[in-house]
Amino acid sequence: xxxxxxxxxxxxxxxxxxxTIQCQVDSQVxxxxxxxxxxxxxxxxxxxxxxGSEATYESGFxxxxxPISRPNLTFSTLTxxxxxxxxxSIYLCSPDGxxxxxxxxxxxx
Amino acid sequence: QKEVEQNSGPLSVPEGAIASLNCTYxxxxxxxxxxxxxxxxxxxxxxMSIYSxxxxxxxxxxxxxxxxxxxxxxxxxxxxxxxxATYLCAVNKWGAQKLVFGQGTRLTINP
Numbered sequence: 001x002x003x004x005x006x007x008x009x010x011x012x013x014x015x016x017x018x019x020t021i022q023c024q025v026d027s028q029v030x031x032x033x034x035x036x037x038x039x040x041x042x043x044x045x046x047x048x049x050x051x052g053s054e055a056t057y058e059s060g061f062x063x064x065x066x067p068i069s070r071p072n073l074t075f076s077t078l079t080x081x082x083x084x085x086x087x088x089s090i091y092l093c094s095p096d097g098x099x100x101x102x103x104x105x106x107x108x109x
Numbered sequence: 110q111k112e113v114e115q116n117s118g119p120l121s122v123p124e125g126a127i128a129s130l131n132c133t134y135x136x137x138x139x140x141x142x143x144x145x146x147x148x149x150x151x152x153x154x155x156x157m158s159i160y161s162x163x164x165x166x167x168x169x170x171x172x173x174x175x176x177x178x179x180x181x182x183x184x185x186x187x188x189x190x191x192x193x194a195t196y197l198c199a200v201n202k203w204g205a206q207k208l209v210f211g212q213g214t215r216l217t218i219n220p
Binding site: 097100101102 | 150152153155201207210
């Protein structure tokens with residue numbers, strides 16, 4: 001299975017700011033999946049991203065809040081924009097939809 | 110009704126016993142089923158996947174699937190304190206890579 005690297009591993013951010021999370025895999029993959037896990041909750045899919053096309057967002061998630069880039073087949077970024085404390089979560093990328101990187105633990109204060 | 114339901118626990122099991130974790134799902138179109146282990150503060154780790162009715166064994170873990178009853182379970186034999194974690198059940202539909210997760214069951218193995 002692919003080796004998945006996520007950066008940063010954790011961050012504490014001020015409300016109203018934005019954070020960009022990077023996901024790098026060691027092999028080319030067609031799709032990249034971004035999940036969120038709020039405290040005490042399970043994982044929820046935010047969006048899927050193909051290279052060269054706009055990401056597809058799940059119900060309840062919008063591009064203005066969670067813009068995604070997919071510049072090539074090994075890399076993707078997720079930005080959490082205009083953050084509020086409700087965005088405090090673990091954010092996870094997945095190159096195949098069922099294996100995950102180590103995640104980014106975000107706390108918004 | 111939630112798409113994937115699990116008893117949130119906590120489930121306490123003595124060391125060396127069998128831990129039984131259960132999951133039900135609502136969509137009969139679900140085709141693939143996954144069990145994850147998640148330690149506190151860590152990302153989920155895939156333990157097993159199962160696609161066909163019946164049992165699938167991997168070491169101390171056995172996944173059981175009953176599509177007619179829309180039920181999937183995970184058995185952990187010879188439970189160890191290191192098995193203490195939250196166990197997540199996830200399902201997806203044929204041809205769809207999106208996973209739908211249950212809320213997870215918190216398992217504690219007591220020495």
